[in-house]
Amino acid sequence: xxxxxxxxxxxxxxxxxxxxxxxxxxxxxxxxxxxxxxxxxxxxxxxxxxxxxxxxxxxxxxxxxxxxxxxxxxxxxxxxxxxxxxxxxxxxxxxxxxxxxxxxxxxxxxxxxxxxxxxxxxxxxxxxxxxxxxxxxxxxxxxxxxxxxxxxxxxxxxxxxxxxxxxxxxxxxxxxxxxxxxxxxxx
Amino acid sequence: xxxxxxxxxxxxxxxxxxxxxxxxxxxxxxxxxxxxxxxxxxxxxxxxxxxxxxxxxxxxxxxxxxxxxxxxxxxxxxxxxxxxxxxxxxxxxxxxxxxxxxxxxxxxxxxxxxxxxxxxxxxxxxxxxxxxxxxxxxxxxxxxxxxxxxxxxxxxxxxxxxxxxxxxxxxxxxxxxxxxxxxxxxx
DNA sequence: CCTAACCTACCGACTGGTTAGTCGGTAAGG
DNA sequence: CCTTACCGACTAACCAGTCGGTAGGTTAGG
Numbered sequence: 350x351x352x353x354x355x356x357x358x359x360x361x362x363x364x365x366x367x368x369x370x371x372x373x374x375x376x377x378x379x380x381x382x383x384x385x386x387x388x389x390x391x392x393x394x395x396x397x398x399x400x401x402x403x404x405x406x407x408x409x410x411x412x413x414x415x416x417x418x419x420x421x422x423x424x425x426x427x428x429x430x431x432x433x434x435x436x437x438x439x440x441x442x443x444x445x446x447x448x449x450x451x452x453x454x455x456x457x458x459x460x461x462x463x464x465x466x467x468x469x470x471x472x473x474x475x476x477x478x479x480x481x482x483x484x485x486x487x488x489x490x491x492x493x494x495x496x497x498x499x500x501x502x503x504x505x506x507x508x509x510x511x512x513x514x515x516x517x518x519x520x521x522x523x524x525x526x527x528x529x530x531x532x533x534x535x536x
Numbered sequence: 537x538x539x540x541x542x543x544x545x546x547x548x549x550x551x552x553x554x555x556x557x558x559x560x561x562x563x564x565x566x567x568x569x570x571x572x573x574x575x576x577x578x579x580x581x582x583x584x585x586x587x588x589x590x591x592x593x594x595x596x597x598x599x600x601x602x603x604x605x606x607x608x609x610x611x612x613x614x615x616x617x618x619x620x621x622x623x624x625x626x627x628x629x630x631x632x633x634x635x636x637x638x639x640x641x642x643x644x645x646x647x648x649x650x651x652x653x654x655x656x657x658x659x660x661x662x663x664x665x666x667x668x669x670x671x672x673x674x675x676x677x678x679x680x681x682x683x684x685x686x687x688x689x690x691x692x693x694x695x696x697x698x699x700x701x702x703x704x705x706x707x708x709x710x711x712x713x714x715x716x717x718x719x720x721x722x723x
Numbered sequence: 724c725c726t727a728a729c730c731t732a733c734c735g736a737c738t739g740g741t742t743a744g745t746c747g748g749t750a751a752g753g
Numbered sequence: 754c755c756t757t758a759c760c761g762a763c764t765a766a767c768c769a770g771t772c773g774g775t776a777g778g779t780t781a782g783g
Contacts, residue, residue, distance in 0.1 A: 356758075371561065371639075372559065372562075373562075374558065374562030375561030377741095377743095378742075379741095379742075379743090388758090388761085389743090389745095390745070391759060393743090398743080443693070446693050447637075447638055447693075448638065450634075450690070451559060451631060451634055451638070451690075452559070455631075455690065455696065459695070459696075465694070484715060486708065486712070489687075489709065489712045492692070493712065495687075496683050496684055496686060496693075497683055497684060499683060503637070503638075503642065504638065504693070505637070506646060506691070507645070507647075507652070507678065507679040507683075508644065508645050508675075510643075521673065521676070522676065525671075525676045526680075528671060528720075533717075533720040543733085564768075564769095565769060576734090576770080577733080577770085578734075580770065581733095584770095585770080586769070
């Protein structure tokens with residue numbers, strides 16, 4: 350009974366990297382346990398299956414996926430830009446969400462309602478204050494901002510940005526993103 | 537030598553469905569050959585591996601992914617709405633692109649330049665004519681439109697729409713999409 | 724017109740490596 | 754003495770890819 354807590358953490362870290370890189374079907378439990386330095390049987394004692402391990406990883410990172418960046422409904426352009434930056438520093442989270450969408454949740458909400466509801470409510474208030482356009486429903490405002498911030502994300506259908514890109518590229522994308530969100534959603 | 541052409545077609549159709557549903561790592565070649573009614577050894581005679589089969593499937597559908605909808609740079613809002621509709625009728629294409637991004641092409645362009653270049657050039661002309669705002673580069677205009685059209689797509693990080701959704705929902709999303717693209721990109 | 728050679732579609736059965744998950748245990752701490 | 758961390762070795766199923774064929778159609782030579 351030397352150090353169960355630390356082992357569990359190393360295991361979840363290794364599993365995060367593995368699932369982010371290969372998805373659920375592509376992940377290998379032997380690779381995870383080897384990378385974590387945790388015995389496989391031990392792993393199965395804590396989490397009962399590969400799927401169970403993915404669930405643990407995903408729910409552990411849920412708040413980081415959702416709140417990687419403080420939500421600022423009164424300044425959506427800045428929020429979108431901050432998301433762009435967070436996708437650059439933490440592409441794993443976006444990839445994890447992508448796998449979950451493709452391998453687990455093909456339609457409907459990706460996350461539980463109680464993660465999104467507070468944001469929708471905040472958007473509604475900002476609309477009442479005249480900070481956000483009123484002709485689009487709060488949940489859709491949110492969806493559109495997330496989609497825009499993900500234009501160059503690790504699940505982009507066009508181009509995925511990386512930290513190695515030229516700083517000028519990042520600046521140009523941030524500027525475009527800020528302008529688009531402002532013109533589209535700020536009255 | 538009864539009908540090689542038809543068998544090949546059935547095989548590619550079955551492979552498309554399988555890869556769209558499960559991705560490369562999750563796809564099972566036995567399932568594909570069974571669904572197509574084509575012997576597995578035959579399959580390996582035509583395509584040399586599971587990866588080779590995915591490549592064939594993906595390149596076969598490339599033009600449909602890129603040109604599922606006629607590109608109308610002079611009316612980007614309508615283009616975005618048409619893409620929304622095409623994602624509803626053909627979610628497989630978007631999922632295929634998603635798998636390719638996650639399992640194959642983690643950074644940079646998802647598609648070859650020669651697929652995107654004509655569109656960028658058309659956007660540039662539309663900008664010169666004053667039909668599209670000039671403060672955003674053509675390739676980024678395109679990326680932003682694709683991202684917006686994919687707000688409720690099968691790779692959405694928030695909500696994935698489906699044909700079963702209420703017609704009112706579809707109308708509301710189309711209207712929001714049209715408004716956002718117009719305000720953001722049309723002068 | 725026949726037939727031998729050849730090509731391509733088609734196929735059932737197999738294999739070797741991989742992989743999720745298990746077993747039966749030791750030892751450390753409380 | 755009980756619980757929990759830890760572990761090497763194992764297994765049964767799975768799965769991509771192969772083997773060694775048969776048969777139908779086409780062509781060319783006689």
